[in-house]
Amino acid sequence: MRNVSCFFILCLLFVALLVLDLRFGSVDIPFFEIKSYFLEGDTSKKTWSVILGEIRIPRILTAIMAGAALAISGLFMQTLFRNPLAGPYVLGISSGASLGVALWTLFGFVTYSGGISGQLICAAIGSVTVFSVILLFSRYIGDATVLLLVGFLLGTVTGGIVSLLVYFSNTTELESFLIWSFGSFGRVPKEQLSLFALGIGLPILVSLPFCKTMNAFLMGPQMAQSLGISLDRIRMLLILLSSSLAAVVTVFCGPIGFLGIAVPHLCRAVFRTQNHFMLIPACIISGASFCLLSDLIAHWPSSQLKLPLNAVTATLGAPIVMIAVLQGNRKGQR
Numbered sequence: 001m002r003n004v005s006c007f008f009i010l011c012l013l014f015v016a017l018l019v020l021d022l023r024f025g026s027v028d029i030p031f032f033e034i035k036s037y038f039l040e041g042d043t044s045k046k047t048w049s050v051i052l053g054e055i056r057i058p059r060i061l062t063a064i065m066a067g068a069a070l071a072i073s074g075l076f077m078q079t080l081f082r083n084p085l086a087g088p089y090v091l092g093i094s095s096g097a098s099l100g101v102a103l104w105t106l107f108g109f110v111t112y113s114g115g116i117s118g119q120l121i122c123a124a125i126g127s128v129t130v131f132s133v134i135l136l137f138s139r140y141i142g143d144a145t146v147l148l149l150v151g152f153l154l155g156t157v158t159g160g161i162v163s164l165l166v167y168f169s170n171t172t173e174l175e176s177f178l179i180w181s182f183g184s185f186g187r188v189p190k191e192q193l194s195l196f197a198l199g200i201g202l203p204i205l206v207s208l209p210f211c212k213t214m215n216a217f218l219m220g221p222q223m224a225q226s227l228g229i230s231l232d233r234i235r236m237l238l239i240l241l242s243s244s245l246a247a248v249v250t251v252f253c254g255p256i257g258f259l260g261i262a263v264p265h266l267c268r269a270v271f272r273t274q275n276h277f278m279l280i281p282a283c284i285i286s287g288a289s290f291c292l293l294s295d296l297i298a299h300w301p302s303s304q305l306k307l308p309l310n311a312v313t314a315t316l317g318a319p320i321v322m323i324a325v326l327q328g329n330r331k332g333q334r
């Protein structure tokens with residue numbers, strides 16, 4: 001009963017943030033005008049209709065899908081490694097995706113208007129490569145702390161390569177990559193929302209039948225094997241699903257830090273469960289709400305000021321991770 005109440009409150013919070021994100025921005029649009037747009041397809045001002053249809057609605061849909069994808073990706077990685085600090089950002093997946101995008105963008109092979117598919121492929125290759133290396137090391141390293149250190153070092157190496165590419169790039173390429181690296185939900189036009197939705201929706205749908213398997217992972221490899229689960233096959237499947245989710249979000253929206261770590265922690269704390277049948281829908285709604293809040297802060301109401309999205313998510317997510325780590329440390333000392 002408690003979990004049902006928490007989920008209901010979470011859904012109300014999601015709806016409230018959705019409405020506020022539609023309402024506020026550089027141009028504030030009255031609530032009744034938003035209602036008129038959805039019911040009648042138009043508002044009293046042409047400008048408001050254009051802002052809603054061409055800018056805010058695509059941006060909000062992108063934020064919802066990106067938040068759900070990163071939250072699920074972080075949940076999968078934390079389950080796979082049984083480590084609460086595992087996530088797309090910490091283990092270097094986003095760095096790998098960034099390297100793939102940098103190789104294309106800084107060499108001028110593609111543009112943001114027509115080359116999303118090429119960037120998507122490169123980001124997927126980069127993220128899967130980095131995470132495959134992490135998995136390879138995980139077979140020989142039993143200490144999770146050392147494994148996280150390996151992920152940090154891989155992220156440092158890929159970051160160094162990106163820095164070299166930036167150093168030898170021209171001004172136009174450098175500016176494009178820096179803008180991309182700040183992160184934004186406003187880069188996906190309506191024409192590419194279907195591609196973005198497919199890249200996120202397909203891995204999430206494929207993962208749903210494996211909730212019971214992920215619950216078994218939490219009981220340890222021996223228990224999972226005793227239940228007839230092929231650890232290598234499921235491990236590779238989760239790697240591909242989680243890394244592809246992180247790659248899709250990174251190539252379309254740029255690197256978004258801490259969300260993939262913070263949201264699963266928050267859901268476990270609120271719902272007090274490790275059951276993935278509850279955690280997956282909770283992470284989807286919570287991740288979407290987290291991104292709506294971040295987008296609302298990044299586009300400061302009634303102001304032309306736009307904050308870097310990556311900075312906003314890090315500011316909101318880092319305290320949640322810190323609190324979770326401190327709580328885990330207290331439990332370990334008891």
